[in-house]
Amino acid sequence: MSTSQYETYGPYGPYGHDPYGHDASVHTAETLPYGLWEDTYRPAYEAEAYFVTESLPPVPPRPPVPPLPRQTAGVPRRVIPEPGPPTKPGGRAVRRRRARSAERPESTMRRLLPQALVVAFLAGGTTAFVAEDKAVELSVDGRQRTLHTFADDVSELLAEEGVRVGAHDVIAPAPGAALASGDEVAVQYGRPVRLTLDGRRREVWTTAHTVEGALDQLGVRAEGAYLSTSRSRPIGRAGLALDVRTERAVTVLADGRTRTVRTNAATVREAVEEAGITLRGQDTTSVPLDSFPRDGQTVTVLRVTGSREVREEQIPFQVRRTEDPSLLKGTEVVAQAGQPGLRRTTYLLRTVNGVRQKPRREGTELVRMPRTQVVRVGTRPRPTAVDGADDLNWHALAACESGGRPDAVDPSGTYGGLYQFDNRTWHSLGGKGRPQDASAEEQTYRAKKLYIRRGAAPWPHCGGRLHS
Known part of the structure; x- marks a missing residue:
């Protein structure tokens, strides 16, 4: 001291x-x-x-x-x-x-x-303690404050302050950057925007706090565009849905005239209406009316007139054959007659801009189902002969009775076949179905059996030919 x-x-x-x-x-x-x-x-x-x-x-x-x-x-x-007493020197x-x-x-x-x-x-x-302390400026989503920290880098500072960041958040400087006294750290939170831009939907992220700032960040040309919400609307952490339709040039051809309009319409129909064109009846356009109009697109209006025509068409029936052992070989009998079906088809006849178009099938209706024809086919072996009748002239008798035609039928419909059997006599001889449907050999066989029973009496006019 x-x-x-x-x-x-x-x-x-x-x-x-x-x-x-x-x-x-x-x-x-x-x-x-x-x-x-x-x-x-x-x-x-x-x-x-x-x-x-x-x-x-x-x-x-x-x-x-x-x-x-x-x-x-x-x-x-x-x-x-x-x-006290005076002190002496020394x-x-x-x-x-x-x-x-x-x-x-x-x-x-x-x-x-x-x-x-x-x-x-x-x-x-104390000097070391003071040297480790740093004064930094921290800005979190626009809220700025000054604080003292012992963190070595940005990540430690954010962890100390409880600031959680995600993949879409922006941090400056980078999280691993070293900290020094006087540094400024800024955190901007990312916000999801469900953006529909000119009809195309996608999800984007932005750190802007307003719709206008987000459009600037995303590079969306908003001048003259339609926005589904106000530009000054704030964007919260949860984000928002935004529909943007930019201004486009669309050319409309109709009734021989060309019109070009600048529009931010959502559909081709709206763009055509903005061009002052009215669609009537079956009128349509060269592109779907509910599609999104693109910049520079040309839309042609089609004036359509038309009618409908109904046509009926037959459906062929099928034939199903079944074997019948009761019939002689070569004999076929129709058990069920077939019937064709009926189909009703509607055709659209159109005229587009005065030109008639090819008929276009619009719909089909089944009126009647076809009925299958069933045919029985004989499988029984033929008899070789009939004793006492084989030597007679059956060819001459057939020529006299039916002109030699196995399917001949008299005008009254009572008699049929080569030998003009009635159905009752035919069945008594073992025949099936109608005689005119049987083969010529079976008819001759049945005729010989009838001759053995009754002689030439069943054929009063032509029976004498058997002996010629």
Whole structure:
């Protein structure tokens, strides 16, 4: 500690000298602890040590300092020492003060050294503590604040502050960037936008807070466009759905005229109406009316007139053949006659812009199902002959009765076949079905059996031919 001077006044006056040649008005800090004002002095290093750390043992309270004598402004304090015998030059008091003064520097160093070390250690720790602390500016989605942190990089800072980020959020600087005092860190949250742009749907992400800012980020030309919501509408963290239809040029050809309109219509029908063209009846366009009109697209209006025509068509029936062992081989009998079905078809007849088009089938209706024809086919072997009738002229009899035709039928419909059997006689002879449906061989066989039974009587007009 630097030498401090205190002015005192002895019994010889404020500026006098004692009788032994010492200056009574000036005392150094080394001699003050032994003088009158010992309690008012305290070394500076003790005060600093107790101020810096709280880990040192508490200092016991010192006795209160007696108040100084009152003085008049501008007049030095006068301290009156206790009365006593005058000290002789070179007396015991002088020798004692000199001995103590000679011992004091070493004792003072022993006290100062441990406390100086503590102060130096605490000062170094405080310096390191202050060096690790950083003051940074953190902006989260536009909300800015200043904070102190010990984080080494941006990721640690965000984790300390509980800021969660996703794949679509923007962080500047990058999460792994080192932090220094005075840095600025900005976090912008991503917001999903379900964007339908000119009829095409997709999901995009933006960090903008308004619809207008999102359109700028996405590079969407919004001038003259239709927006499903206001441009100033804020976009929350949950995002929103946005329909944008930009302005397009569409050319419409109708009734021999060409019209070009600039529109942000959602369908071709709306664009045609904006061109001042009215669609009537079956009128249509070269592209679907509910499709999205593209920029530079040409749409042709088709004036359509037409009618419907109904046509009936027969459906051929099928024939199913079944074997019948009761019939002779070569004999076929129709068990169920077939019937064709009926189909009704509607055709659309159109005229487009005055040109007749090929009929177009519009629908088909089944009126009647076809009925299958069933035919029985004989499988029984033919008899070889009939005794007593084989030698007769059956060819001449057949020529006389039916003209030699196996399927001949008389005008009344009662008799049929080569030999003009009636059905009752035919069945009595073992025939099936009608005689005119049987083969010529079977008919001749049945005729021979009839001749054995009744002779030539069944053929009163032609029976004589059997013997010719």
